[in-house]
Amino acid sequence: MxxxxxxxxxxxxxxxxxxxxxxxxxxxxxxxxxxxxxxxxxxxxxxxxxxxxxxxxxxxxxxxxxxxxxxxxxxxxxxxxxxxxxxxxxxxxxxxxxxxxxxxxxxxxxxxxxxxxxxxVPYGRGAMAAVLKADRTLVERICAEVPGLVEAVNYNSPEQTVIAGEAEAVREAGAKLKEAGARASTLPVSAPFHSxxxxxxxxxxxxxxxxxxxxxxxxxxxxxxxxxxxxxxxxxxxxxxxxxxxxxxxxxxxxxxxxxxxxxxxxxxxxxxxxxxxxxxxxxxxxxxxxxxxxxxxxxxxxxxxxxx
Structure with missing residues (x-):
């Protein structure tokens, strides 16, 4: 069954x-x-x-x-x-x-x-972004390289990971991921959930x-x-x-x-x-x-x- x-x-x-x-x-x-x-x-x-x-x-x-x-x-x-x-x-x-x-x-x-x-986290201090077309190893590596706190927080599918943390660190990680060939878009949420x-x-x-x-x-x-x-x-x-x-x-x-x-x-x-x-x-x-x-x-x-x- x-x-x-x-x-x-x-x-x-x-x-x-x-x-x-x-x-x-x-x-x-x-x-x-x-x-x-x-x-x-x-x-x-x-x-x-x-x-x-x-x-x-x-x-x-x-x-x-x-x-x-x-x-x-x-x-x-x-x-x-x-x-x-x-x-x-x-x-x-x-x-x-x-x-x-x-x-x-x-x-x-x-x-x-x-x-x-x-x-x-005070409103505006934290952020989240969805990352597409990147495996989790790449996402984790770039998050670790960026100054400030940004982490992978949702492992949703093989090519979709959500990152969260301090707003500036999330923006910088998103930019670096785009340079590496991924897509990254900020999510309309009010806090960096699961970070x-x-x-x-x-x-x-x-x-x-x-x-x-x-x-x-x-x-x-x-x-x-x-x-x-x-x-x-x-x-x-x-x-x-x-x-x-x-x-x-x-x-x-x-x-x-x-x-x-x-x-x-x-x-x-x-x-x-x-x-x-x-x-x-x-x-x-x-x-x-x-x-x-x-x-x-x-x-x-x-x-x-x-x-x-």
């Missing part, structure tokens, strides 16, 4: 209107958004459905909004899966799916995570995470920081803490899932970022995207076929 992985997107996949069709069509999805509104004491659902976009893009809002939308779609889809993973923020969605975290606790944690990450500049945010979030009850995951959760599956509550907790200031090893995570027997990846949440990365990592891997009720039948058929092999 082929294994099915449910994978959950991170920040950058948000869009006004996300989750609304599921909310209108599914009682399970409505229950998720109602719980999210109650957990945060505000109308997160209205922000997801109506915006405004500028408010939705604020990190402290984006993170719980994407998590709520992903879990609403997951519960409305109501289909079986064997393993889970999530990109950055999406790892929290993965843990809710696996039963490691209660939805309300996860929402409150990611609200704080977004706040702490934003506050760790070592996030260590103050990690320290603050650690205190909050340590107070939350984690359960044993019902299925393996492939974590960003190690690109390995975790199957116990304490390992899950520590991986989420360490993830804040360390690279997202997404390509390695996907390859490990494929090596462990995954034949179908179901992206559950807004956007198609992870499906696009999957094509670049391994074209042979099956993939399907779930953004709303119109995607449910195709996803269920693909899951049934994969699990019957």
């Amino acid at each position: 082929g294994k099915v992985a449910f994978v959950f997107p991170g920040q950058g996949s948000q869009k006004v209107g996300m989750g609304q069709e599921a909310y209108e069509a599914s009682e399970a999805a409505r229950a998720v958004f109602d719980e999210a509104d109650e957990a945060l004491g505000e109308a997160l659902s209205r922000l997801c459905f109506e915006g405004p976009e500028e408010e939705l893009k604020l990190t402290a809002n984006t993170q719980p909004a994407i998590l709520a939308t992903s879990i609403a779609l997951l519960r409305a889809l109501d289909a079986p899966f064997d393993v889970v993973a999530g990109h950055s923020l999406g790892e929290y969605s993965a843990h809710v799916a696996a039963g490691t975290l209660e939805l309300g606790e996860a929402l409150r944690l990611v609200r704080k995570r977004g706040q702490y990450m934003q506050e760790a 070592s500049l996030m260590e103050p945010a990690e320290a603050r979030l650690r205190e909050d995470i340590e107070r939350v009850a984690f359960s044993t995951p019902r299925v393996p959760v492939y974590v960003n920081v190690d690109a390995t599956p975790v199957m116990d509550a304490e390992a899950a907790k520590q991986a989420l803490i360490r993830q804040v200031s360390r690279p997202v090893r997404w390509e390695d995570s996907v390859r490990r899932m494929i090596d462990d027997g995954v034949s179908l990846f179901v992206e559950v949440g807004p956007g198609r970022v992870l499906s696009g990365l999957l094509v670049r990592i391994d074209k042979r891997a099956g993939r399907v995207n779930v953004q709303g009720p119109l995607d449910f039948d195709a996803a269920r058929d693909a899951i049934a076929e994969a699990r019957s092999r």
Whole structure:
């Protein structure tokens, strides 16, 4: 039997209107958004459905909004899966799916995570850039050569790596990478996520995470920081803490899932970022995207076929 992985997107996949069709069509999805509104004491659902976009893009809002939308779609889809993973923020969605975290606790944690990450570095002092057409060895070498702090922070696919750090160092690394034949473009984000500049945010979030009850995951959760599956509550907790200031090893995570027997990846949440990365990592891997009720039948058929092999 082929294994099915449910994978959950991170920040950058948000869009006004996300989750609304599921909310209108599914009682399970409505229950998720109602719980999210109650957990945060505000109308997160209205922000997801109506915006405004500028408010939705604020990190402290984006993170719980994407998590709520992903879990609403997951519960409305109501289909079986064997393993889970999530990109950055999406790892929290993965843990809710696996039963490691209660939805309300996860929402409150990611609200704080977004706040702490934003506050760790003054606006304008940090930056991120996407690097294309360069392998990770070249990216790491040039980052090491540039004065100041700049690091590879997302290993997304064989030819896509994201760098982050001090704004001037990121600009200089981008220029040197272009000279070496790569493409580099600054990302419209407000902080250098997953770089070592996030260590103050990690320290603050650690205190909050340590107070939350984690359960044993019902299925393996492939974590960003190690690109390995975790199957116990304490390992899950520590991986989420360490993830804040360390690279997202997404390509390695996907390859490990494929090596462990995954034949179908179901992206559950807004956007198609992870499906696009999957094509670049391994074209042979099956993939399907779930953004709303119109995607449910195709996803269920693909899951049934994969699990019957």
